[in-house]
Amino acid sequence: MVFKKFRLFLILFIAASFLFVADFSVCEQDDVQENTQTEQSEQAEREIDNEEETMEEQQEELQEESQKEPRKEQQQIKKENAAKPSFITNYISKKNLNKKTKKIILQANDELNGAISGCIEGEYENVEEKFHNFLNKINELDFMPEEIEFLLTDCENMLRKIKNMNDIYVNKNNLYRSRMSVIPLDYDDILLDKWMNIYTNEKGTAKNNMRIALERSGKYRDMILSILKEYDLPEELLYLPIVESLFNNNCVSRAKAVGMWQIMAHRGQALGLKINYWIDERRDPEKATRAAAKYLQELFFLLDDWHFALSAYNRGEYGLISDLKFSNSSSMVDMKNRNATPKETQNYVPQFIVAVKIAKEPEKYGFNNLKFEEPFVYDTVITDKVIDLKIVAKCAGTTVEKIKELNPALLAWCTPHGYKNFELHIPEGTKEMFYENIVKEKDLNPSPGFIKYKVKKGEYLEKIAKDFKTTVTAIKEDNPKLKKQKYLQPNQILVIRPGRKYYNKK
Numbered sequence: 001m002v003f004k005k006f007r008l009f010l011i012l013f014i015a016a017s018f019l020f021v022a023d024f025s026v027c028e029q030d031d032v033q034e035n036t037q038t039e040q041s042e043q044a045e046r047e048i049d050n051e052e053e054t055m056e057e058q059q060e061e062l063q064e065e066s067q068k069e070p071r072k073e074q075q076q077i078k079k080e081n082a083a084k085p086s087f088i089t090n091y092i093s094k095k096n097l098n099k100k101t102k103k104i105i106l107q108a109n110d111e112l113n114g115a116i117s118g119c120i121e122g123e124y125e126n127v128e129e130k131f132h133n134f135l136n137k138i139n140e141l142d143f144m145p146e147e148i149e150f151l152l153t154d155c156e157n158m159l160r161k162i163k164n165m166n167d168i169y170v171n172k173n174n175l176y177r178s179r180m181s182v183i184p185l186d187y188d189d190i191l192l193d194k195w196m197n198i199y200t201n202e203k204g205t206a207k208n209n210m211r212i213a214l215e216r217s218g219k220y221r222d223m224i225l226s227i228l229k230e231y232d233l234p235e236e237l238l239y240l241p242i243v244e245s246l247f248n249n250n251c252v253s254r255a256k257a258v259g260m261w262q263i264m265a266h267r268g269q270a271l272g273l274k275i276n277y278w279i280d281e282r283r284d285p286e287k288a289t290r291a292a293a294k295y296l297q298e299l300f301f302l303l304d305d306w307h308f309a310l311s312a313y314n315r316g317e318y319g320l321i322s323d324l325k326f327s328n329s330s331s332m333v334d335m336k337n338r339n340a341t342p343k344e345t346q347n348y349v350p351q352f353i354v355a356v357k358i359a360k361e362p363e364k365y366g367f368n369n370l371k372f373e374e375p376f377v378y379d380t381v382i383t384d385k386v387i388d389l390k391i392v393a394k395c396a397g398t399t400v401e402k403i404k405e406l407n408p409a410l411l412a413w414c415t416p417h418g419y420k421n422f423e424l425h426i427p428e429g430t431k432e433m434f435y436e437n438i439v440k441e442k443d444l445n446p447s448p449g450f451i452k453y454k455v456k457k458g459e460y461l462e463k464i465a466k467d468f469k470t471t472v473t474a475i476k477e478d479n480p481k482l483k484k485q486k487y488l489q490p491n492q493i494l495v496i497r498p499g500r501k502y503y504n505k506k
Helices: 002-015 018-022 029-033 039-057 059-064 072-082 087-094 099-121 127-139 145-170 175-180 189-200 206-230 235-244 265-270 285-303 306-315 317-327 332-337 343-360 389-396 400-406 431-438 461-467 472-478 480-484 500-505
Strands: 379-383 422-426 451-454 493-496
Touching (some): 099 127, 206 285, 206 343, 235 285, 285 306, 285 317, 306 332, 306 343, 379 431, 389 400, 389 422, 389 431, 400 422, 461 472, 472 480
């Protein structure tokens, strides 16, 4: 049943590409970039690659000056790209779609979105019916030869994934599964020696960071290995978070990848993670690990090589495939020698291999007396209610800090709004106490709420905090921009959660 659901989800993901060509709306360039796998768009593909390389070189500067206007050179590049419509844009713009065709496309779109939503929400009752309705609607459309040729690559990828999944799950002893279960640790010796020296050098910070990551790994080791086994993935992937985040759930990259597995927002949502004001499940160790396992498995299905799959995890599958085609490379070493992919991606696999070697034999490489953190254990209670974390801590006989530590995905002061069957983690052995105490609480979210306050001339945080019976730290937590701001500005809007004494005074 699990295999059937996962296979259906993958099929739906690829099937969405059928709607692209027939869609009567104006295609944006981002959609064109996602379909650069076709032979007809090779010229556009090279233009996109050049633009991506330029953006990567300037990424750090753009992050620091995100509020400033783009430089004239970047504006000129955008204008030039906009002035050169791609093959797909030209082709669709010339099509005259009649009302009947548009109606079929919209109906197909509704059926597909309904099926995908069902998979994401775990409600599989109507998924199969909606998927077949989608295919029937697609069959009602008349495709031109150019359109069929454009769609063939996606069809081939979908069929390859289905074949690979069946090879693994039907024939447990085949050679394909053997390749999937082991990550080759041989690579370019020069690169491996370079990163081994970096990670074992007593003078640098890399060795200390490696030690921190190895000790943190004890907290998540059992959980990660269990999920990797569930997805038939190699145990070596346990150490991928060393390269990604040093096993830090709160790590945020310059590109806004988040969590232990450094997952981008759009990727996380596509993998079923909830990301909104209330919660960011990329920070949840177990759910993020499961999402990363799904993605890594999908990348191996697509590329049939672990070095490629790992590089695609860093680069993105479309970016890596584009690099492969452009350079005619057959290995990551070839791509490095031909400078066909960004430096970060060139170093990604050797960093991972060195991390695995050190993690498996830490004493051999000078990492002695490691103090591994205790396994991450907890009790889980299911709730549909919005509960203030102070109430949760009170009922479980612990502190708010402990509840936040066990639930790093929570971003607000309470459990997430509108989340059915939310899994709330509390200290191990406190579930019965929690249930006994929670029923006695008359108000599960008694906090007075937030107030929007307009700063007056001459005011400062200490005075405002005193007036509202709260603390400067609390105000800064509710207003993240203040951490980078030295002084308050007149008429600036602050979000403040007053202390209880503020209401008692009134």
